Amino acid sequence: MVVKYVVSPHSRRGTYPNITSALRAFSALQAVSRRRRSAVVEIAAGRYEEGLVARGDVRLVAAEGPGSVEVHLARGTVLETYGSVQVEGLVLAGRDVEQDAVACAQGSLVLDRVEVRTPGGVGTHARPNTQVSLRDSTFLHGRTLFTASTGTIERCRFTDAADNAIAAIEGAQLSLRGSRVEGSRIHGVRVCDARAEVADCELTGTGHAALMADTRARLVVADCAITAVHGEGIMFIEQSRGSVDRTRVTDARHGLGAGSGADPVVRDCVFTACRDTGIIVETDARGRYEDCRVVDARNVGVLSARGGAPEVVRCQISGGNVGIAVTEGSRGRFGDVRIEDLPNSALRVMEGSKGTFEHVRVDRCTLGLDTNGDGGTTADLTDVAFSEVETAVTALGQSRVTLRGVTAERVAVGFFAGEEAQAHLHDCTATTVRVGGAVVAGKGRVFAKNLTVRGSEGNGLSVAESGYLNVAESEFTDCATVGALFADESSGRLVDCAVNGTEGVAVIHNGRVELVGLRTSLEVVDKTVRTVDQKSTVIHVDGVYVAGSVVNSQLAWNNDRVTQNQSNEDGRTT
Template identity: 65%
Template sequence: MVVRYVVSPRGGRRAHSDIASALRAAAARGRAAEIEIAPGRYEEFLDVRGDVRLVAAEGPGSVVVGLPRGPVLLAAGSVTLHGLTLAGRESVVAGCHAGTLTLEHTEVWAHGGVGVHAPPGTSVTLRDSVVAHGRTLFTGSVGLVERCRFTDAADNAVAVIEGAQVSVLGSRIEGSRIHGLRVSDARAEVVGCELTDTGQAALMADARARLTVADCAITSVHGEGIMFIEQSRGSVDTTTVTGARHGIAAASGADPMVRGCVLTNCRDTGINVQTAARGRFEDCRILDAGNVAVFVSDGGTPEVHDCHISGGNVGVAVTEGSRGRFSGLVVEDLTNSALRVWTGSEGLFEDVRVDRCTLGLDTKGDGGTTAGLTDVVFHDFETAVTALGQSRVTLKGVTAERGGVGFFAGEEAQLLVHGCEVASVSIGGAGVSGRAKLSARNLTVNGSEGTGLVASESGYLDVGDSDFNGCAGTGATFADESGGRLVACSVDGTRGPAVLHNGRVELVSLRTTRPVVRKTVRTVEQTPTIINNYAGPVINGPVHNSQFAWNNDTATQNQTTEDGPAHE
């Protein structure tokens, strides 16, 4: 049977004038107690032991318990507070020494200290309550937080550390100077919560923690929306992040699972994976990222599947010795590259669609920089694929339609093309420059307003079993010191030559009705001597490589090569 006690500073029959005296009376009887407290401000320390329930008689906010310094409440046993306001400074305001502590419809004001502390071996529940200015700390304990608000914490609003296990449900965390919730070497579940205006990551998992997040909304964060580091694990489902610096990030060996999330207007990156972190990201939307939608650097190795990237600068960037696998992506309306692989990294892309991006894929770096594209479609671009440096790119079943240039390799890059198609381009289907090499089999170029193939400088084209249809310029052009071979290729159409070459290309089984033109580059060892003698020539000694004209006011020079007249 519960024994009831009444506290009233105005006194009254069988009433205690302060809370501490009622607690002493309850402890003396050793039975379950309910202490009903009349409205007022009580400046006292509450040492609550046993099975005790403290209730504000006239509802939440009517009873304030506080001290200028030091702790306000210390609980041991099975303690419940309902409707009280606890106010303290520079200490733990409400602590559970042993057993369980439940705060319902309670406000905790902690200026420069800890609002609520659950030490090892204890269990603390907060329900429909508010914690302001101080942090709520679970250390090796068990916690449940339901429908609470944490505001303006000078540190982390909620800290779950050293093996603690805590669930935070349907709550709001705002204005924390550091993190909204930090879980370190512990486990935390955050479901249906709102987090806003935190100084660093809204949700942080470190030191091999496990963090589970679902159905949350994170806004206006100065750092990351959600951050996993130091081999942390966990999952993030159906959560939105808006206005963070980075939407969801993983670093230093972390490995989260992220599904069905929306990352909008992130100032730098939407998904950020670095420093040997992994992670799997599925069915996410990254909208209007300020710099890169999916950024992988410094050895990160994520998998990204069935995600939608729209708006912003760069879609996917893999750089600084990283690797990534990407499938089922839709990338659209970017001002820069849809896909990027740089500096010793590897990117594998399958079943990707890219629409209305300035560049489709660009690669740059040493020979360890590689990209593989399978069943990728590019629409409305300036250049669909650009390979530079010593990078190597393999294309299989890639389609590039409506743009400037289809596939291009420059500097010392290598581009391998299998079963690909370029259509409706304004400049050219595929080309090389510098000392780059392009090797293509079963390449089709349809409707280029310029050339089908072009090689310049010392570039090399090795093309076989390919078709060039309706190219307004040449089917293939070889300029400068470039070279190559065309084997079993066809060029149709009625305008311009099939091949315009410099004598450094091998043509094998070329099928075309258009002419093949060799543009000879003449090297003259000495300037020809032209003698105009109106009375007739008088020549003493041998004269080589010379032409003569007399009885003329002008002289016209023509020269014929083995291939026919040469025209300047």
């Protein structure tokens, strides 16, 4: 049976002068009644300075529509509920930041077309073992908190929270749909040791991560838009799990971050104009990232750092600075990725990290892959295509790269190893090359099998300083200058290789190269370099006295006529 109470501040007959008196009347009726009763309290328009305690099955209704009734309280809780309470159309305003403005202490609470105003602190609190539903309501400045409780939020607006706009903690379960969160000083939604589903929501202008999952939380996000946040769009930390689907993040520091053991699944998302990275995975976090796009990330599109280990598949990265970077002892697996239009490296592996790349396409970047670090720095590439880059692969430091089925097209240099780095090439191709197909310098080492270089404006292979090159079963065609050039103190082997074309030289070497089964119609030049001792002197006094050694010199005396014979590089005398 429903009992109706009418509240009017004008003290009309049959009405109650304030809301508290009506609630007390209903409580008294419940105490003496043998039947279960419910109450509807219709409240006339006006401002009510009182704190409310609602018990039992009660509806509080603004008789003249949403916003017509304002309940204010300077100190203490504005509304505390026990039982099954529904509030429709009221404005609840508290001023005490030390107390919950609205608290569900027991049972369930529904706020429908309600506005909750607080200067800070907790605006609405679902205390342990309660159920709170928020519908079509507005929450200003204060935090909406679910503690070990169950919450449902639909079509609500949270504005300028002094802390987190919404928090689910200590095992709470929350569903947030169709809502907008704006201007929170810390997080838009924080899920800590709790579970939350966030769908069809807009989040903007938060001071830290718009969505934060920490302390083994589970956060599920779908179809959301996140814009203009100072921190991360979405962040998973401290072994949190969950998923993110069909969500767009624009103008965040990091589009999505995972740290300290987190392991999310991210699918079909777009991260645009991030001020640092599109996706960052660090401090032993993992995660799988599928069918995502990163556009114009100012620093790195996808970054694995400090022990991160992401798996990235079917993703696209365009614009910005660096495409994918694996650094600071991290790992990463990347497959079916497309990277284009970067002024820096498409792929980067540094500082003891390991990157594995399969079925990757790189277009119009300054560098394709660059590696640098100690011997634990490794990059494995399989079926990777580089086009219109300066250098397809650059290995430095003591790093090691292994390439299988890698192609470089319209590049300055195909494959480069310098310092003490090593490159292992299997079934690789470089075509339309301006400088060289494979270049070795410093103490770099390159081992190649079935390497093809076609259409080089310079060299097919080039080795300088103390570099080492070992190439087998390979082919170099139409290299304008030389098929293989060995200079300085470099060394190596060419085994069962072919140099084809109508111009240039097949091989120019320094006598430190083993040629086994070389097939070519072009010239092979043995250009052994001998250095003249700079301290040697020649003194002519009615004859010759030589102090020190003189090599490749012509000396003459007591002659009116001198004939000089000089051998060309091919050994012919002129």
